[in-house]
Amino acid sequence: MTGEITVRHIDFGRDVGPLMSLLTGRDRLRLEHCEPAVRAGDCFVFVADEDGAAVGWAVVHTNYRDDQDWSPPDEDTKAFQQGDNAYLENIEVTARQRSNGVGRLLLEAAQNEAKRLGKKLLWLHTSENNVKAHSLFDREGWTVERSVYPPWKPTSKTRVYRKVL
């Protein structure tokens, strides 16, 4: 039995704990480092809230910042965060809540907010074998622009997806 899911902007005070328990590895560092960017208006983060606790998140960069400490999957990642472009750096739903439409809610909220902020295109990278993620992006009208091989994982084919907002 699951509670009602709502999507809202992140509240770092109450969301960091639940998000840290659902995220792993590199994504935990993303959470630690996105707070200054959110405060400066260079990034927005939506959480999926179930009974007050975050069960998923979506992170979108709207302005490139020099203090970003994650490694870009390809050289265009900086351009994806400038001008008309915004970049969906991460979307994740806790395993227990997957296949319930939570990913779709987060993705649609992220698309709408990027559009509201005046962005025309939203971009993301995802691994070639992430079939579950592909079906979500395909259903939401994203298209595959090309494939790249991240410098930090040169054997891992990665899709560049684009959504016209």
Ligand SMILES: CC(C)(COP(=O)(O)OP(=O)(O)OC[C@H]1O[C@@H](n2cnc3c(N)ncnc32)[C@H](O)[C@@H]1OP(=O)(O)O)[C@@H](O)C(=O)NCCC(=O)NCCS
């Ligand atoms: C990718 C991810 C975010 C999708 O989240 P999700 O909440 O499972 O997504 P949705 O529920 O909206 O859609 C997933 C499936 O559930 C189905 N679904 C949606 N609502 C449903 C409902 N009410 N009842 C039954 N099935 C439903 C959808 O049809 C979809 O099925 P399909 O993939 O076979 O077409 C999630 O799998 C995840 O966190 N993966 C790990 C992190 C990751 O890979 N992120 C992407 C990196 S870019």
